[in-house]
Amino acid sequence: MAGSGNMIEETPREDELFEEALDLIIRLQGDPSNPVARELVQRWRARGPEYEAAWAEVADIHGMAGKVLDDRRKAEQGKAAVTRRGVIIGAAGLAVLGGGALFGRDMLIRSQADYLTSTAELRSVTLPDGTVVTLGPDSAVRSRFTPERRRVELIEGMAFFEVTKNATRPFQAVVNNVTATVLGTAFDLSRDGGVVSVGVDHGLVEIAAPDAAMDGNERLAAGDWLSIDERTRAVDRGRRDAGQVASWRDGMIIADGETVAAVVARIARWQPGRVVIADPALGARRISGVFNLDRPVAALEAVIHPHGGKVRQISPWLTIISPI
DSSP states (O other), X not given: OOOOOOOOOOOHHHHHHHHHHHHHHHHHHHOTTOHHHHHHHHHHHTTOHHHHHHHHHHHHHHHHHTTHHHHHHHHHTTSSOXXXXXXXXXXXXXXXXXXXXXXXXXXXXXXXXXXXXXXXXXXXXXXXXXXXXXXXXXXXXXXXXXXXXXXXXXXXXXXXXXXXXXXXXXXXXXXXXXXXXXXXXXXXXXXXXXXXXXXXXXXXXXXXXXXXXXXXXXEEOTTEEEEEETTTOOEEEEEOOGGGTTGGGGTEEEEEEEEHHHHHHHHGGGSSSEEEESXXXXXXXEEEEEEETTSHHHHHHHHHGGXXXXXXXXXXTEEEEEEO
């Protein structure tokens, strides 16, 4: 179950070391072939474990933010002080936004969606055929109904479908290039952290996923779940109590050997702002458990803690997850 760890406040000494490490990494970035700069960095890191820890932390954020760190630093020149919190917000925040690309993506989703939700919002929608769709937070769908076919595209997030039965007019739910086809059933469909997942509450769902590691289409029954990695096309399968399908509707996330990145992305839909995993290797690890969505930061800590990770809520708009 999700734990209740408390956030540890940064001490002035940690802030000071962070600032020193940031100065060094920017200096090294400006002239990476300079032997004096490299020697200075090596000597500074060798002063002790706390220096090495500060360097590792800045290196994580620098790897995520790239040149934005340098741009932010230059923009702050001439000011009385640059706080650690301000630098992280400026660097990591701008990196996540990608110079406005993220805002553009959100606007694109909004322009495409027929129905959508915001952070921590659940919404129930009844489609023209009577099918009821429960949207999870930060989710969006659009529907395309014709006399021959009922089709809904999950543009973002997660949705639970309670499909009205119609033997002559199949219902299709599509996310990326994964298609779930049913006649009348209830199932969960989600896309988080580069993984598409399907879980069946009752009835039958046929899954078609070109290039996935499946022997043709695959049929899922009540309690079956299947997930497809969008990058590798690897497929994971399993079974659980049908009552646990779409448990997010009841304020819980149930993970069964899923990647940290996928579980974090799912929980992050209940956390304001952006949640960023600074180390891709950490995101690729696997986790099982039940996580309470009433306290999303505590749930994130419960996911990361077994792998030695750390959750830092930088501001109301940014949460960073990195190795300790």
